[in-house]
Amino acid sequence: MKKRWIGFLGIGLLMLGLSACGVSGGHSTTAKLPNSSKYEPTLFFHGWGSSYRAENQMAHALVNAGITKTIVRATVSKRGKVTLSGQFRAGDYHPIVEVDYQDSRNSSPEQWGRWAKATVVKLQQTYQAKKFNVVGHSMGNMAIMYYLRQNQANLPKLQKQVDIAGHFNGILGINDEPNRMKLRSNGQPEKMQPEYQALLPLRQTYPKNQIDVLNIYGDKDDGSHSDGSVSNALSQSLRYLVASRAKSYQEQKIMGPGAQHSKLHDNVRVDRLLIHFLQN
Template sequence: MWRKLVLFGGCLLVAVALFGSIKAYSAKVKDIDLSDTTPIVLVHGTHGTANSFNGMISRMTATYGKSTDKVIVLVKKDGTLEYQGTLSAKSKNPFIQIVFENNDAPIAQEAEWVDAVIKDIQKKYHVTQYNAIGHSNGGLALTTYAEELEDDSSPTMEKLVVIGTPFNDLDSDDNAATTDFVDVTNRTAELQKYIADSSNLDANLKVLSIAGDLESDSVSDGVVPVQSALASRLIFDSAVAEYSEQVVTGSNAQHSDLHENTTVDAIVAAFIY
């Protein structure tokens, strides 16, 4: 009984503290105008959490000095949004990290949640443009959003970085061990749809695709085949203003470590900033 009371009391204190922080945050939000800066929106992959991009955010903030402040937007299972952290009118290129409470949802659902967050930060922060970074399936969610849900009333996605994103799924039979290709071994239905819908992309968008290669043999990052990650060229190359690729090699190029890799940090920073 005592344990239950302690747990209940702890939960109550956390709830009170959280409510207080959200209330204080909401009071400040109406005064924030970020229309003159370019926030960086981040979307984690499957099973990702608020910790997924924390390291990259901290390193990039400290190393490059071109971003200040960060906020997490937690998308609850019912679609409601919970803000954690604060931004100010002086925030410069702040990081806005989207975190899905249901972190194993279908890509189409995640894209709808991205849309909800983009609309909300447009309303709350007067965001007019932003850059976006997606790891793994987070890159698919952002691509789906850009192709299917972004419209003329949306803030402009100026730059998109996809890191270890499986555009042609994970089967090695569909993805040959080569980076020098004009087409993948076999197009999955998902890839074919991304290609078909690429005409909906903003022609002014700039895209960077980063693949991981553990053994420098063009096979995979341990999860996503290199060719699947670079199948992004079939989607973006002829549809956007600028498309580029980078392959990061070595033991730190493992799929889950790509956003913890300082080489990736440098590549992303050079492109984003």
């Protein structure tokens, strides 16, 4: 009985010690890094039904390019609780954060945007982050866009936005068919889906002259002018929403079999574009 009581006392003291040190799940709840204003994490947002694993090649391409040595994972629960695995390293000013949505089959872009905001807030609370970059693939782009639609007062400033295979105005086989979606000369879609219409306020609220935008889309070169899931026009509809207010806006088309929708996040040409954009 005495041994059991001592064991419980030891566990209690250990937990008290961890609490006093601000440790949760082996990670500090706040991290006082020197020169915190210099840190500019890049957050990767995966697509619908996917996970952080879809982000691995791009993340490691940045590591291999010497941009960073740090990859942290931000796991977002169905209820929006964000848990960080790993930690920023002192002096490594461009860490990567692989965002992992546990409810990745949720079809609400509003919910994805709220989870994105929760992730940004978590990084601000933990590391006093003041600026950041984002990279989205497929539905991950809607997480970014619906995040930007929310109130961002007192949040870190978005510096660079990379959109890959974005279905901003629909998906082939659901509300579009190959070569059917048309854009007007100013980039406005002739027909707008409800999710796209909900983003129209960004034409007035997207941060003015703050964000550099790189829009990457795929063309399988099979006559469909699409990546197999999203037509080029659907991806290019981003321009109408943000180009007039962005600091800069550019588009890059990837051609060939490797430009298929789910292959774009593992495409070395995409890696090179991403590295060049983030380094400059």
